[in-house]
Amino acid sequence: MFPPRFAYQAPRSLEEAISLLGSSGDYAKVLAGGQSLVPMMKLRFASPDVIIDINNLPGLDYHRAGPDGSFHVGALARHADLEWSSLLGQTQPTMAAAAPLIADPLVRNRGTLVGSLCHADPQGDWAAVMIALKGQVVAQGPAGRRTIDMKDFVTGPFETALAHDEIAVEAVVPPAQGARKGGYLKLERRVGDFATCGAAVALETGPAGDVIKAGIALCGVGGATIDAVDAADALIGQPLGPAVIDTAASLAAGAANPGSDHRGSADYKRHMVHTFVTRLLTSPNAALDASMRTAA
Numbered sequence: 575m576f577p578p579r580f581a582y583q584a585p586r587s588l589e590e591a592i593s594l595l596g597s598s599g600d601y602a603k604v605l606a607g608g609q610s611l612v613p614m615m616k617l618r619f620a621s622p623d624v625i626i627d628i629n630n631l632p633g634l635d636y637h638r639a640g641p642d643g644s645f646h647v648g649a650l651a652r653h654a655d656l657e658w659s660s661l662l663g664q665t666q667p668t669m670a671a672a673a674p675l676i677a678d679p680l681v682r683n684r685g686t687l688v689g690s691l692c693h694a695d696p697q698g699d700w701a702a703v704m705i706a707l708k709g710q711v712v713a714q715g716p717a718g719r720r721t722i723d724m725k726d727f728v729t730g731p732f733e734t735a736l737a738h739d740e741i742a743v744e745a746v747v748p749p750a751q752g753a754r755k756g757g758y759l760k761l762e763r764r765v766g767d768f769a770t771c772g773a774a775v776a777l778e779t780g781p782a783g784d785v786i787k788a789g790i791a792l793c794g795v796g797g798a799t800i801d802a803v804d805a806a807d808a809l810i811g812q813p814l815g816p817a818v819i820d821t822a823a824s825l826a827a828g829a830a831n832p833g834s835d836h837r838g839s840a841d842y843k844r845h846m847v848h849t850f851v852t853r854l855l856t857s858p859n860a861a862l863d864a865s866m867r868t869a870a
C-alpha cells in the first residue's frame with residue numbers, strides 16, 4: 575500500500591528542524607531511520623501532512639562516554655553502530671546484549687535507538703533497556719533543552735512526553751556508582767521478530783558484591799513497557815543468592831500483564847519472564863558474552 579500524500583522537508587540544522595516542526599501544525603512527523611514510521615504510513619496507521627527528515631542534521635550520529643561516566647547516544651546513532659561498538663561492550667552490558675537482538679540487519683542499519691524510544695512501541699526492546707538503566711531522553715524545542723526521565727518519557731502505547739515541536743536529540747545513561755552488570759534476553763518466534771517477551775536487567779554492585787542499584791524492565795508482556803520496580807527493589811542491599819533471585823523473578827513475573835495470543839498463552843509468557851529474570855540475575859553479563867559480536 576502507498577502512504578497518503580505528504581510534504582517532505584530536509585532541514586540542515588536542528589534549529590531549522592525545530593522551527594519547521596513548530597510551523598507545521600500538529601501533524602508533522604520527524605523521520606529518523608524510518609523503520610517504524612514508513613511502515614506505519616504505508617499501512618495508513620499514520621498519515622502525517624509533513625515529514626521532517628533529520629538525517630542531514632550534523633553531529634547527531636554519535637555514541638560516547640561522558641567524562642563523568644555517563645553514556646550518550648545521539649539521535650542518528652543506528653542500531654548497527656551500537657551492535658558493533660567495542661565501547662558499548664566494555665561499558666554497557668545491558669545495552670550490548672540487546673543491540674544484536676533488535677530486528678534484523680537491514681532494520682539495524684537504518685533504525686535508531688532514539689527513534690525506537692520515540693516510537694514507544696510496547697514491544698520495543700530499547701525502551702525496556704533504557705528504563706532498566708534509569709536512562710533519560712534529552713529533548714530540544716524552541717525554548718531550549720530539557721531532560722526527561724525514561725520512566726516519564728513513555729506516556730502510553732506509541733505516546734511520549736515530547737511536545738509537537740520538540741526533537742529528541744539524545745538518550746543518556748547516568749554514570750554508575752558501582753560495578754555495572756546486567757543483560758537482556760528476548761523470546762522471539764523467529765530471528766528478527768518483535769519480542770514475545772523481553773527482559774532487561776541492569777545492576778550496580780558494591781565491592782562485597784551486594785546490589786546497590788537495580789533496574790528490571792519488560793517488553794512485549796503488557797500494553798506498555800513495564801518497569802518492574804518491586805522486583806528491582808527486592809535486590810537492593812543483598813548479594814545475589816538463590817532466594818533473593820527467586821523473589822525478584824516472581825515479582826517481575828507478577829508485574830507482567832500479557833495477553834494470550836498466537837505467540838503463546840499469558841501463563842507461558844509470565845513463566846518466560848520468571849525464567850529470563852532468573853537467568854539474568856544468576857549470571858549477569860552471560861547474555862552479553864553469548865551475543866557479543868567481534869567488536870570493531
Ligand SMILES: Cc1cc2nc3c(=O)[nH]c(=O)nc-3n(C[C@H](O)[C@H](O)[C@H](O)COP(=O)(O)OP(=O)(O)OC[C@H]3O[C@@H](n4cnc5c(N)ncnc54)[C@H](O)[C@@H]3O)c2cc1C
Pocket residue numbers: 603604605606607608609610611612613649675676677678681684685686687688689690691692693697698699700736740741742743766767768769
Ligand atoms: C521488519 C521490522 C522488524 C522490527 N523489529 C524490531 C524489534 O525486534 N525490536 C524493536 O525494538 N524494534 C523493531 N523494529 C522497529 C525498529 O527498531 C525501528 O528502527 C525503531 O522502532 C524506530 O527507529 P527509527 O529511527 O527507524 O524511527 P522512525 O521510524 O524514523 O520514527 C519512529 C517514530 O519516532 C519519531 N521519531 C524518530 N526519531 C525522533 C526524534 N529524534 N525526535 C522526535 N521524534 C522522533 C518519528 O516521528 C516516528 O513517530 C522493527 C522494524 C521493522 C521494519
